[in-house]
Amino acid sequence: MTALLRAAAGLIIWAIVFASLYALQGLACALGWDKWQIAEASLARLVLLAVYTSGIGVLALLCWRYRPRVSRRQFLDRLAFAGAAAGLFSLIYTGLPVVAASICR
Amino acid sequence: MLAGAAAIFGLVCALLLLAFRRRGADQPVSATAWIVGGGLLFPIATLSALLGYGLIVGEQLLPRADSATLRVGAEARRWQWTFTQPGTAGPIRTRDVLHVPAGRPIDVELTTRDVIHAFWVPRLAGKMDAIPGRPNVLRIEAHRPGVYHGLCAEFCGAGHARHGFRVVAHDAAGWARFQAGEAP
Amino acid sequence: MKALRLHRAFEAIWGTPAGWRGSLATVNHSTLGVRLMVTAFVFFLIGGVLAMLIRAQLATPGSAFVGPEIYNQLFTMHGSIMMFLFAIPMFEGFAIYMLPKMLGARDLAFPRMTAYGWWCYLFGGSMLLVSMLLGIAPDAGWFLYTPLSSKPYSPGINSDFWLLGITFVEISAIVTAVDIIVSILKLRAPGMSLDRMPLFAWYMLVTAAMMLIGFPPLILGSILLELERAFGWPFFEAARGGDSLLWQHLFWLFGHPEVYIIFLPAAGAVSTIIPVMARTPILGYGWIVAAILALGFLSFGLWVHHMFTVGIPHLALAFFSAASTLVAVPTGVQIFAWLGTLWAGRPQMHLPMLYLIGFLVTFVLGGLTGVMVAMVPFDWQAHDTAFITAHLHYVLVGGFVFPMLAAAYYWLSHFTGRRYSYTLGKAAFWLIFIGFHLTFFLMHLTGLLGQPRRIDTYPEGVGWTLYNLLSSVGAFVMATGIALFIIDVLLQLFHAPRAPRNPWRAGTLEWAMMQPPPSYNIASLPQVHDREPLETAPDLALSLARGEGYLALPRNGWRETLAVDTKSGRIDHIVVLPGNSLLPLGTALVTGSFFLLVLLKLYPWTLLPLAGLVVLGWRWAWVLGDKHAHGELPIGRGDHAPIHAEVRDSPGWWGSVFLSIADGSLFAALIFGHAYLWTVAPNWPPPALVTASLPVVIAGLLGAALAARRSSGVTVTGAGLGLLLTALLLTAFRLAPSPTSHAYGAVVAVLLAYAALHAALALVICCFARARRRAGYIAAINGAEPRIARLWTDYAVAAGAIALACTHLPALLS
């Protein structure tokens, strides 16, 4: 069963970070964080960017841990790496709008 | 978008057809070439481009503060629309006809008295829902004077099909007359 | 002859006695799978008739065929029947029938649950049919948006039928999902490691997991809406702090994954049939597994694309727009794997292949329009128009009906043991294919011309008239095709000559048995060495029938099959499955009477079926197991294994784990609802919070801590649970504001009720475990039962602690 969990790990992390980004967006607008300017960006965007980049970091780490190696040629090992890579790419792709899109409008 | 979709569809059909024609040709087929090329790289490239474009257009369509915009109100109920336009002597309320000046961005503030409705004038803008307790704002613009048909796009019960309205876009003189309270 | 002797002996153990009693009591997966499919097909025909009525109404402008009241019932019932009563039960029935055979097992892990699921589906579906016959069918659209479906705007009983009937059917979906998931993970032939599993099993594994996560939000939403309608708890009413958007979130949190839940099993059938038609192994097995895994997750990140026009900030729209385009990637991987397989092999133009081509063409078009509506600005135009109706039918009919028709022709001889005739099925295909595209391609155009969906009439002279007429003609062409399909299948059932075994020369295990299959599937279980066992051993069927595999000796009248280690496929233990029983029917009847009483608003009486369910549930678990240990038993081929009652990770344990995951999904959706209302609903904060009370919190947490301790005996655990329960009830009845005053009070009440219910349930389970131990059942001493009791206790403790924190903390902090 743990083999299956490992295969899903990257995607589970994607789901958690994606849900957090969406939740934080709602919370930030409810609390008015989009109006607090810090340097060029609003507090809301900084928080979102922080979550986004740390999510990417975690997933990149996971990809590294599950990287294909000679000792790990089995189907489920490769599946775990594929899951982690899919999670990483999905997060980069689905989270990219935090860089520029209007947060509360 | 339409042409792109047609092209992709044509490609898939061609591959399918060729698969049957090719019967018997015995070169091995590479999983990576098919799946990484066709299933991963190709969609990712097209989709990223499309998504970027879609988001930029989306940003541009947002109702941003702008001194030229005019604010009107649209209140939906089963099965009627009540519009509020600014007049020279205070707001002017109309039923099922919205009056706007042509050539100016208009912000329509959408509210509802009962269930969810949606304000949609296909030729002026996309649609937006009117939701209880959550006023929404939709930016529309009529480039030319004229009459535009609008309808309720969100299913709202027995009268849904007949929950339409009209938008009358006036030229400058017509708009001034309307604002002064003279029936158009 | 040895094979015949074995057949008689196994038939005596596994068979269903003749007569009505046997039919009511059967738990056999083949029988139930076919029943589910036949019932679903009947619902498909009913839904199809409704579709014809819809098209008749829309054929001409200003039609007076039916009025808006009836029309609204027509499309609501068409959508609801097709989604809930046709598509889901159809693939469930197919999986129930096929999975054990493909996996080399004799039945599913929980045969009585399979039967219970079918009965629940039948009763729940009948409820909806009755409402239709009485002319009071649901009429607020298949997604039943509030406040249109709330009491003030739908005062009749129509929406209640939907909420209760569909919830009843969802219960069946949840238990079936648990059944399927545990069967795939545990009940396989020895040697079938995960990477040797047929792709269809991978598809069903992901589908069932998605059902466990995706359906509970809808069940929760339905409960909340029914509470609002019945008692005025304002979850969705803006004036009292509710939000109609909460319903939309809960619905689509289910509704979008639902589309993939419907598509994946059909894609599983495609991935099974295509390589056989192309006479080559599937291209990129690993890629496909990774793709469906990714699809399973990504499809939960799209639900807001159904809400692009509700006025959500652009960033949120952008997230979901991105995710919606991203799912096209794993779908693309599968499509190219299929194309590559065809390319690699020598595809043969048999009838199933013809339907698969129909599938590919139609589904690709549906996917392309799907990408279009994932673009926010385009959706602002297309949303709620006939364009969407066209898109969704391209995806659903293309992605589900066509593959299922292919599957029907591919596996028909497995059900009937007869050969098929080609010509009629081909004519049916062309009628369906042409009729379908005529109907729905034109709807893209009318949609772009501004025709909204769900309108019962439209004016002349706006340019929609001709398209609509042709569209209706197409629908009737398609209906003719379906009728031809039915005739063809009936002809085959009764007239066709007997088919040879494994007519397609396929490699998967479902062909390693008699056709039609006997009640026990296989007289002995094979040892599997690769993905296509029949490829390497074409005579496997005979050798299995002669008893040359595992478990070839009938023993004690037990229904035995093997459980394996999930990953490696090593033999783990013997599962002794329960036999025929009237319990599933009885339990379903009692469950049904609960829903009926709620429907009739006889609320005090609902306590009766609830008590009945506790009694029946107790009995359900009590009748299993032995009071003496058997130790390691021989299983043939020189191997030995214990029986499931004597191991710690029996199917029952895994069933509990997965059921608790579904339960957790419901709880998570509830917490989400609470947080959602708190942060974004209009008319907050509420007039009054819960009156925080430190003593109550401390008492509750103390109880939780006592119950959570591993070392304490049943008495202490029970006392702890009792204390927790008291704290929850005290909060609910003494400290919380009235549930009718504000959505806050309502959501708090549900939170506390949920936790209290689980504390009470855990108490019952602990009592059960103790009674079983006292009675001397092995499973309660050496087996999984203490572990299961622990699981539900821990769950109740966690839920109780969270509920206490959510209700008291805000007040304590402010």
Ligand code: HEM
């Ligand atoms: C047999 C051929 C079918 C025809 C001719 C057909 C026709 C239609 C039409 C005309 C509508 C639009 C009603 C309106 O907007 O007023 C509709 C709605 C719908 N159909 Fe079908 N349909 C068919 C099969 C299916 C199947 C197989 C499914 C699902 C598996 C399905 C699911 C739906 C859903 C979910 C709706 C939306 C209902 C709503 O708006 O509440 N249909 N159908």
Ligand SMILES: [Cu+2]
């Ligand atoms: Cu309306």
Ligand SMILES: [Cu+2]
């Ligand atoms: Cu969707």
